[in-house]
Amino acid sequence: MARSSGDQHSEAFISQALGEVEIHRGNFKQATMLLTESLSSFRKWEDALGIARCLIRFADLWQMQGQVEQAAHILGFVEPWLESNQLQLVIFDETHYMRSLAATRAQLDETAFNAVWKTGNKMTVEEAMQYAMNN
Secondary structure (H helix, E strand, O other), rough: HHHHOHHHHHHHHHHHHHHHHHHHHHHHHHHHHHHHHHHHHHHHHOOOHHHHHHHHHHHHHHHHHHOOHHHHHHHHHHHHHHHHHHOOOHHHHHHHHHHHHHHHHHHHHHHHHHHHHHHHHHHOHHHHHHHHHHH
């Protein structure tokens, strides 16, 4: 419906939500495609919050596939990105982010987590997006 009405912003949100559903279904290829499509749209519109939400979903995707360092890397980008854009996640997304962060931390030793986290903190949005779409 969003596509037929030309509502590209809603279409990007729907793609992101469907990507999350596909993650939980274990269809990682489809999830990657949907999240990549959504992330590209949010970047085109310079929607910093949409970018952050998409990257959190990419972290979930990697956690489900056992790629914990990649998840920590991208989660390390999200917090400073939100701060630099003076944005705050809504309670649902904040809870989701904190859960993802806790799960990632629990799977890595502190030294490894801190190293990957710090690297993520230093990424530009272009680097974070390339990282998400190419891992």
